[in-house]
Amino acid sequence: MNNTEPWKKYVPETVSLYHVDYRENLDEREDLQEQCIRNNNMGRLYETVMECYAEQEAESLLKILGEIKEKMAEEKRQEEFEEHREEITNLxxxxxxxxxxxExxxxxxxxxxxxxxxTKIEExxxxxxxxxxxxxxxxxxKLKKGQFDTLIEELVDNATYGGELRIYFNAGFNELVxxxxxxxxxxxxxxxxVIIAVANSFNGSGYHISLPLDITxxxxxxxxxxxSQVRYSYAIxxxxxxxxWCDSTSWETEYKTVRNTGRNREKE
Structure with a gap:
């Protein structure tokens, strides 16, 4: 390498500024997941994550800069490093x-x-x-008269305090953003x-059944x-x-089908 070679040659083609342990996840931050779904974007997630990993990013960046500076110093290019430090950092x-x-x-x-x-079911x-x-x-x-009467009566009989009619399913929150x-x-x-429930979030009651449906x-x-983010979470x-518990409900939007994969099962 000669002294006319650009400083860019000293910067690795790829770097990893972050390390996320396999045990680190968002399972305890369903409030954050709810915000992303509500806003239909990942902005709040990225803000929170970058705040948490800012120190790790800074340490990784300083380490890489130090390695580049050392290599350039060996070839008597310290001044070039200092002159282009900001550009090297951005690269x-x-x-x-x-x-x-x-991750x-x-x-x-x-x-x-x-x-x-x-649909609201009264007490x-x-x-x-x-x-x-x-x-x-x-x-x-959208059921015909007489269809699944026994199961629907079971649902209504056991949801004595009424509540909101709900369809329960499992999903990665990002799949709905x-x-x-x-x-x-x-x-x-x-x-x-499909898991169908009548749940009352005001007094913490409800009941659910499973129906073989295909409904849009x-x-x-x-x-x-x-x-988990509503008052008196029905599931928890x-x-x-x-x-x-609601893995049996498959779902899809107009863009893609989501099947029951490993993410739809409780993590071991």
Whole structure:
């Protein structure tokens, strides 16, 4: 190497400024996942992650700069290093091949979520007849009269305090973020053995059943929720369920199909 060679030659083609341990994930930050879903972008996640990994980035950057400075000093190019230090730093940053946010997402388990068709079942104590409650469930799920009557009656009978009709499923939260504020998913489809619940978030009650369905709804983001982030989480606080309890619900948006993979099972 001669003294006319550009300083860029000393900068590695790729660098890793971050290390995310396989045990690090977002499983305890479902509040952050909910914010990303609500905003339909990953901005809040990246802000939080970069704050957490800022020190690691700085240490890695200083180490690489030190190695480059040492190599250039060996060839009597210290002045060139100091002259181009800022440019060298920017080039190192641009050649980073590790995204800590993506690594954390990969390490995270699927999240218990629910979609609300927008149907409310009233309390059975003198406010709404059993027949009317069953009718509202059938109408929301687009079922024919008499279809799954026994199971729907079971659902209504055991959800004494009424509540919101919900469809429960597991998903990686990032799969429901388009990162496009101008366009969102148009439809969401549920199929397989679909978990249907009537849950009351005000008094912590509810009941659920499984129905073999194939049903598509217009996608309304305001009807999509991370279960743990609502008052009296049905899965955790009401029923004490394991994470994989609603794996039997398969789902897809208009863009891609999501099948039950390893992420849809409780992490070991």
């Amino acid at each position: 190192i940053l641009s050649r980073n091949d590790t995204d800590p946010a993506e 954390l997402i990969k390490n995270s388990a699927a999240v218990n979520m629910y979609y609300s068709p927008g 059975r104590i003198g406010k709404e007849s059993k027949a009317m409650s069953c009718y509202k469930v059938r109408r929301a799920l 388009t990162n496009d504020n101008g366009e969102d998913f148009r439809t969401i489809r549920f199929h397989g053995d 709804f217009p996608f309304v983001r305001d009807r999509l929720f991370v279960d 606080e009401v029923c004490g369920m394991c994470r994989d």
